[in-house]
Amino acid sequence: MTQERYLSKTVSQLKPSGIRKFFDLAAGMEGVISLGVGEPDFVTSWNVREACILSLEQGFTSYTANAGLAELRVEIVRYLQKKFNVSYRYEDEVIVTVGASQALDIALRAITDPLDEILIPEPCFVSYGPLVSLAGGVPVPLHTKAEDQFKLLPEHIEAAITDRTKGLLLCSPSNPTGAVLNKKELEQIAEMAEKHDLIILADEIYAELTYDEAYTSFPSLKGMQERTILISGFSKGFAMTGWRLGFVAAPAALSQAMLKIHQYAMMCAPTMAQFGAIEALKNGLQDVEQMKKSYRQRRNYFVDSLNEIGLPCHLPGGAFYAFPSIANTGLSSEEFAERLLLEQKVAVVPGHVFGESGEGFIRCSYASSLEQLQEALRRISIFMKNFQ
Structure with a gap:
């Protein structure tokens, strides 16, 4: 007896979240810096x-x-x-x-x-x-x-x-x-x-x-x-x-x-x-403004650094994500994300999980401490030397 025959066709055809795949991979590794989670690093006020x-x-x-x-x-x-x-x-x-x-x-x-x-x-x-x-x-x-x-x-x-x-x-x-x-x-x-x-x-x-x-x-x-x-x-x-x-x-x-x-x-x-x-x-709106100020500082530093490393990235006007291009590496977004995780222990999300238009890009959350962002960028810079 196969339970699959009872499943809705609509649900059967749904693909699992591509984000979760990389969360699961990262969870099984020590020393990983995650830039994949779409979540503030602040504790609720x-x-x-x-x-x-x-x-x-x-x-x-x-x-x-x-x-x-x-x-x-x-x-x-x-x-x-x-x-x-x-x-x-x-x-x-x-x-x-x-x-x-x-x-x-x-x-x-x-x-x-x-x-x-x-x-x-x-x-x-x-x-x-x-x-x-x-x-x-x-x-x-x-x-x-x-x-x-x-x-x-x-x-x-x-x-x-x-x-x-x-x-x-x-x-x-x-x-x-x-x-x-x-x-x-x-x-x-x-x-x-x-x-x-x-x-x-x-x-x-x-x-x-x-x-x-x-x-x-x-x-x-x-x-x-x-x-x-x-x-x-x-x-x-x-x-x-x-x-x-x-x-x-x-x-x-x-x-x-x-x-x-x-x-x-x-x-x-x-x-x-x-x-x-x-x-x-x-x-709580004053606390929101303080968090926003911090995100803006991190955004400016993080996006400037990505461009210097060789990952072209526009300056995002909001949220807490950068979406740099990885096209110059010759890798697919999934290959890039997997190799970066395995070789340098930095978790990002491959762009293709956000739709066909996202292929050739990766999503990086800068809702992490400045120290973590600095270390992540150091590791990404080492990884990018493979393609120079």
Whole structure:
């Protein structure tokens, strides 16, 4: 008897995460410096941890409302208004989720009918395509280029439009490239959304981590809030990855559809994490600014050093990733990553796992201490001498 015959065809055809392969390899080796993890190296601020502990001591261990604590949703609405100039109703337009990943999952399932096409700029985070497929849709990659700093252009969208196109999944700042779309560039995409009646899934989980210009939230653009599902959370900017807390904000008709899925699949996000998030929004933004300042310093040092070593890299405008080209080595991105790990014990992620457009590049996270970055660069420099 083979259990495989019981599996869903959709799930059977999904590829395992390419990132996990290299995490597993690195985990079995001593002395590895990992530049592969998309996670802040900061510990969650003490006042946030303390608020969580206090909620436990006070016995707040039961379910919350499906959409999350009302106080947290109020704080999310205030935060979005003050920080990004977008206004939502906490009562029926905001849902607290188990990370931004769950927010994206319920958003896609709420809007996607079988064979609907969702446009996805690549390189992109590894879960985007699989989540579209699991929702019954068809992921359609839009191939961006290094010479454009991996930014999505209107012509990419125009060329991919069919009568089945339902929406566009937009991530700015981008994982893995760090690309940030400015207001003018977003307005051009907004024009395409209007022209082709697209719904936009705006993954803005890295919105707090932009370094060179003011951030523009997509739903803040004229006429775009009504056709945008805003996805964000606390993992990256607030250094709360393990708390698994995100949120989604959208017009009520969309939000309430997502809430139905959330009710059946998840019930609610963890109660104690929600109390921590309230404190993060009320009194944690100064800590976010300090982390952002540190990331910016590391980014400048790390990207300058990569270019000096012989790995051409554009200056990413946000997130905490560098995406250098390894084309001059003659290796595939997977060969490069495997050899670098085995020969110099530095873990990076091969670019091809982020889509076909990522081949010839590697993703390096600079969310590590300066000392670790310096040592990693020293080892990479030794490795690169093989190709000079």
